[in-house]
Amino acid sequence: MFDLIIKNGVLVTPSVTYRADIGVWNGTIAAIGADLGTEGGSIKDAEGKYVLPGAIDAHTHLAMPFGGTVSADGYLSGTRAAACGGVTTVFDYPMQKKGKGILETVKARQELCAPEACVDYAFHCCITDLNGGALLEEFQAAVDYGVTSFKCFLVYKKEGMMVDDATLIKVLLKAKETGAITNIHAENPDVIDMNIAKFLSEGKTSPWYHYLSRPEFVEAEADKRAVHWAKSVGAPLYIVHMADKEGLEAAVAAKREGHKIYIETCPQYLEYTCEVYKREDGRNFVCSPPMKGEESRQALWDAIRKGDIDTVATDHCPFMSYEKDWGKDDFTKIPNGCAGIENLYPYMLSAANEGKISFGRAVELCAENPARIFGCAQKGSLTVGKDADIVLYDPNLSFTVSVKNMHSDYDHTIWEGKTLQGYPAETYVRGKLVYKDGAFVGTPGYGRFVKRETSG
Structure with a gap:
């Protein structure tokens, strides 16, 4: 049983890229597999997208x-x-x-x-x-x-x-x-x-x-x-x-x-x-x-x-x-x-x-x-047990940066007019959708302090 299943995407790690589903439960990655089915919470079809x-x-x-x-x-x-x-x-x-x-x-x-x-x-x-x-x-x-x-x-x-x-x-x-x-x-x-x-x-x-x-x-x-x-x-x-x-x-x-x-x-x-x-x-x-x-x-x-x-x-x-x-x-x-x-x-x-x-x-x-x-034990990779911090990336989407389509409070950007090949389509923080198709859909105050371990 999952809160969210991301299906049909191509997962990217530093060493390998492969097709798989991701099951999210209670803010963490609960399972990664070839076919996690469609039962449970919401289903997201990531066909044609990289999952990062x-x-x-x-x-x-x-x-x-x-x-x-x-x-x-x-x-x-x-x-x-x-x-x-x-x-x-x-x-x-x-x-x-x-x-x-x-x-x-x-x-x-x-x-x-x-x-x-x-x-x-x-x-x-x-x-x-x-x-x-x-x-x-x-x-x-x-x-x-x-x-x-x-x-x-x-x-x-x-x-x-x-x-x-x-x-x-x-x-x-x-x-x-x-x-x-x-x-x-x-x-x-x-x-x-x-x-x-x-x-x-x-x-x-x-x-x-x-x-x-x-x-x-x-x-x-x-x-x-x-x-x-x-x-x-x-x-x-x-x-x-x-x-x-x-x-x-x-x-x-x-x-x-x-x-x-x-x-x-x-x-x-x-x-x-x-x-x-x-x-x-x-x-x-x-x-x-x-x-x-x-x-x-x-x-x-x-x-x-x-x-x-x-x-x-x-x-x-x-x-x-x-x-x-x-x-x-x-x-x-x-x-x-x-x-x-x-x-x-x-x-x-x-x-x-x-x-x-x-x-x-x-x-x-x-x-x-x-x-x-920096010792962020729950962050940084698509791994079972880690936080479900996930980005769905559309490699076919062309995007030109402008201060008009950014989400900050500044009135100019050094990146004005820069065209990028591919762009994030959705962002999840601990399994919660916070960005979708150009719009912020999250909640201020949802972010948590990350208590880090000694690492490196």
Whole structure:
């Protein structure tokens, strides 16, 4: 007996694609078989569609204060958009501030998220200050609570978010001790600040100089430094939004040496290059790290095909057009961030449809690997006993992205006009239909907090 039977679809896993039915009971996958019959709950005929595990966007910034404003998508609109793009679990980054605790920080964001979340959610906690060392003693309590990853910034010194190398090492060691993992935003702040001061003094203020102030080698140096410290203390490291070839090569080399180094990149770095900053609307593409040159873009795709990149996430942090316009004459005043949460899975699946990667690889990058790395035991694959987070994907549906057909609260998207081959037709979160044929049909507040295990 099932609540839902999805019949006649083609199931996709990282290793195999096969035709089967899925039976769902009480929010979990209860059975997978060649013919589960038609008795029980509702029947969904998935003939002609791929059946995929829901994606996990392991990198978002919802309702995030930054640059004098707050990101345009809060927890309601951000998770609604996620559902409509086949993302069934979203990771957000609460920002710990000086004098505040980890669980204090996380629980405050959880209170905001819980009434609004349309999909399931989890948290990484950004560490900005060790509170004289006391914060390190909270790591175990955070892990016990289900927050098993912590983020450090090697940049944003003036904003009070950066950690120095000694603090990074302390975090790496404590994370290792407690079975957690450290996420890192790697860029060199001193070189960036030096470049910014130079460009501003010369009157060079267009978005192009956002890229030139933080080019490839600025990210690469910090990537290498982070990898060096992780290797030196034997701690796992997850490098977020990798965008440059040189840093990528260093991280891949460490992985091949047997170190627990995980690499994330984002769709914007796979699609665009720094040339976008020369466009009239270049300010809309300002994010950090910025898109890099074509050589780096190709290196990222090559690493994806070879299996060297572990995950693709979005760094979703959109702002309104008028806020981006604050920096039309001064790139330093542009709030950093772009949209992507609704575009992640469709973009990577379109790449599979176009033959750039396999459908199994898309599932691995967007679902199975983030679930494994971050300890989401009930997520990431079509497996009996796991949550029925399921996407029905129509490979024959052509879809052109526009701000008019997205489900966020922003008023523009860097993906405007991008045509994708294939698109999600339905999304289920724990067996509940939340998206169907272009419309959100879920319920705000349905999403649950994902208590994670130590993993990786």
